[in-house]
Amino acid sequence: METRQLLIEHAMKEIEQKGLDGFSLRAVGSAAGLSSMAVYRHFANKEELLRAVGEEAFKTFNTRASAISSASLQSWVRALARVYVEFYLDTPGRFDACFVVRTSVERIYPQGFRSGKSPVISMMAERLAAAQAEGQLVRTDALELALQIWAQVHGLVALHKAGRFSLSRKDFIALCERAAMRLVDAAASDQSRPAQRTRTRAQSSR
Amino acid sequence: METRQLLIEHAMKEIEQKGLDGFSLRAVGSAAGLSSMAVYRHFANKEELLRAVGEEAFKTFNTRASAISSASLQSWVRALARVYVEFYLDTPGRFDACFVVRTSVERIYPQGFRSGKSPVISMMAERLAAAQAEGQLVRTDALELALQIWAQVHGLVALHKAGRFSLSRKDFIALCERAAMRLVDAAASDQSRPAQRTRTRAQSSR
DNA sequence: TGTACATCAGTGAACGCGCGTTCACTGATGTAC
């Protein structure tokens, strides 16, 4: 049953080359060295193949996100933003399959996120909540703040996809990191504190 | 030459009904009560029609944004976020034609924004800069902050479009407003100030 | 006032394309007896 995996891999290459719109079943079949119709032996239809691609791509992203080992909340969020943007820049097809395609099993706010079905956002919400418990962060809805950070980076990516930036890769990544950081810093600096910069506060969370 | 305008209007209806993907030249022609090929008398090709639709839709959005008459920076940003989200919720096709389609004349960050070609973002950046000059806002790159606020709301909309929310219209709009406000408030409250909430500060800017 | 002509919006048939999906099939492999 390894043909299925072969098809998913070639489907990813196809979606990377042709984009979400140009993605076709027939191309996947022949790219995999089979007939155009071979795909139907393994997937009921196009939608199902696309869903499988999305899940596979999400595993990749999730692995990278889980591998972040930053100690402080700040640097963890920054690293996560970077992983997200690089995932988009390097493999936009996979990114779309994960975060743009509407599938039926998607993680939905707020239910799916509260119950921890969306690993990354849940993880971020937990870290934010932990920082709140330690008094390092102002007390707001941690899940909503996590969502907001996600949407912040996602929004920059979406505008990038719509051709709204003429920045180098490096500058764009830095812009995204800064935007994510501003949200964390804001939540941190809204605490009672002396009148000074708080960039380096809350460094040793967990 | 009013047929051209008629075609644009029916193109908008079409793009609203069928979405960006299902949008076809033939459908526009016959929807306007003409032959399928009549469009080619007025537009060189599909792309040009789409650009005309985008510009027309942008005028609508721009008019609404310009009509906001809030006194304070805070409430102005909140109102702008609302206009943006409602533009998406009510007329997603027009929204896509404005902010998702890649056209050749798009406003690009940072050049096109600095020179004021993107009316709304430029206006926001100017208001932010004015608030900075009055000492109500922390001194950062006003244009970047404006971009960030835009991307924040745009990101929430993009995730909504990908089916990630199960919120009522009202709740989703409120969520977007809150997210935009958090960014403005953060920039305001990062000023030197007593250890208290700053929600109501900086109320009378201009 | 009348005639010849140019312009140009709109038409309808056709081209060529790629798509998702269906369907009857082939042929290799494994299993039951």
Add this chain to the structure above:
DNA sequence: TGTACATCAGTGAACGCGCGTTCACTGATGTAC
């Protein structure tokens, strides 16, 4: 060990569709003389 059968991955032709675009045309309108 040999034979009959079932299973099932893979095939290739075909269906029906809608798309963007080209092209020769029609027919009304305006203009020049």
